Amino acid sequence: MDLLSEIVGELRLESVSYFRLELTAPWALRFPPGGRGIHIITRGSCWLEVDGPRPPVALTSGDLLVMPSGRGHVLRDARKPRKAVSIEELVRSASPGRAVEHGGDGVPTTIVCGQFRFGTLGHPALEALPPVLHLRGDEGVGPFVQAHTQCIAAEVSAPAEGAAIVTARLSDVLLVQALRAYLRDVPADERGWLRGLADPQIGRALARMHRNPELDWSVLTLAQEAGMSRAAFSARFTEQMGASPGKYLAEWRMYRAKVRLRSGAALVAEVAAEVGYSSEAAFSHAFKKLVGTSPSAYRDGHREDGRRAGQGDSPRRST
Template identity: 45%
Template sequence: MFRARSSGPIGRPGCQTGRVETPWSVAPPDALGEALHHLRLAGTFYCRSELTAPWGLTVPPLPGHLWLHVVTAGGCRLETDGADPVQLRAGDVALVPHGAGHRLRSAPGTIAPSVMDLPQTFANDRYSLLRHGSGGEPTTLVCAAVQVDTPGARDLVELLPPLLHVGASPRTEWMQATLRLVATEAEELRPGGEAVLTRLADVLVIQVVRSWLETDPAARTGWLGALADPRIGRAITLIHREPARAWTVASLAAEIPMSRSAFAARFTALVGEPALAYVTRRRMHLALDRLRAGDAGVAEVAGALGYRSEAAFSRAFTRVIGTTPGAARRAGALTPR
């Protein structure tokens, strides 16, 4: 049902020196903007739900996915572990970012069978219509299960709270136009409708995350706080732009500019790991995505990420990822796309 797309950190022995242009070299000018820029989604599955009270639905856990719920008419209660229940109304958007199971109900305590056990009409393998309930007050939902498609985006998603909720208000009128497009496309899946819905999901998820970044103080701690820091955020942006460049602590500090010791201490304090550990981990996650895609061999990926030696690359990859590059590539070849 879900198909993942694959997409296309430094200064270690075995890496080339100097700037190396790679397919991952293009990035927007700021670190937070880059994180949102790379928030690409894949494997989208949509369900339009026409529900009448009393009704309830249980959405089972789906690791590696985000669930997006848009209320286009009526309202419901959303319950998920680790967060307080929220009441959703028409025009509201909710994001369950970690693939956790959750429940949607017309009212507290309503029986909520698994959506997997309810009859659905499938227009294709990516879109279904679900009708459920007991004939009372109607509610219409558009729900999407999506996968995050880039390493930078996964770093961001890991930091999101268990539930993000953006309610309809004059302040969020900028989101309502997107919601109206979602409702229109979901009512009747016209030619090209799947592509439109996928792009709209990208936009909605970014809008929800951006709203959280702007309004929640918790969004400015840890790695996200580091992105917002003018100096360390710039260093992270440079690493993301040029993952194959032979970075050292000294060369990163010179770009900021900061003293080497002050930069090293501030980077570790804000990000939670030393700069060179971060850039190596970033490179290996890029390599993992490329190997899983199966469009390049180990030597090619190693070279694209600045390694002169395939052996040096393999050692770094195995240390960070926990498996060999060859095994990762073979596992990707066995994954349906």
């Protein structure tokens, strides 16, 4: 399996829910920070404004937007600013199972919106995801992606049994396709695993680190995996990833360790060996330095959180 597929699988896209917006100008909708979303423009056109110093983006029918970082944003019918209505209030007041209608008596626009979350915690890839992945219907979205967006739109317009499963699987595909398109033209100032993944040589070293964190990696052995000299590899890796090979490897090992410790069943010594530490003491020292607590305290804390969550669920299941 390629590294992109592995990382998307580790992120575990889940809790995908879609609704259809039937909008008529004038209109403006505010999507608050924290919600990760997918927008499919199926009719008409609009503008996207993302929180932060970014210029507005023109969208038209067939465009696909993936908002993987949860950045707040506004969709509006025209570039001219006007007060935006909260999408949460609009959806809350809509009739269940019906399209959400909003706006005046002007030009119509239809948007299929999805909200999702990642089922993992603290994955390094989450911090590297750009705020917007935009695939244009007239150039970036091929027939394969168009077919998937059309299927999602059809499922949302006329949901049938199993619609939730269908849209969840299609959403996985759209995320991968959006990342593929982004990797074909990564911005020059991008830093992180997406930039590294777009570089065949750095990508090979990343794949080996991700798949085998337990091996005794050095900058030299990673450079050999990449087919580069030690100095050239170290400089290019640091420039593209925003961290040295050693720092990135240490952080990846700690992430893998936290995943294993959260399961509550692994011994600290077992986890230490699985992520490349020759002794439990060395692992515990590195873990506490990077995470701020000991491996055993981290494991026991998540075990207790799990117990409290289970106890909190029990009364609701019995009613």
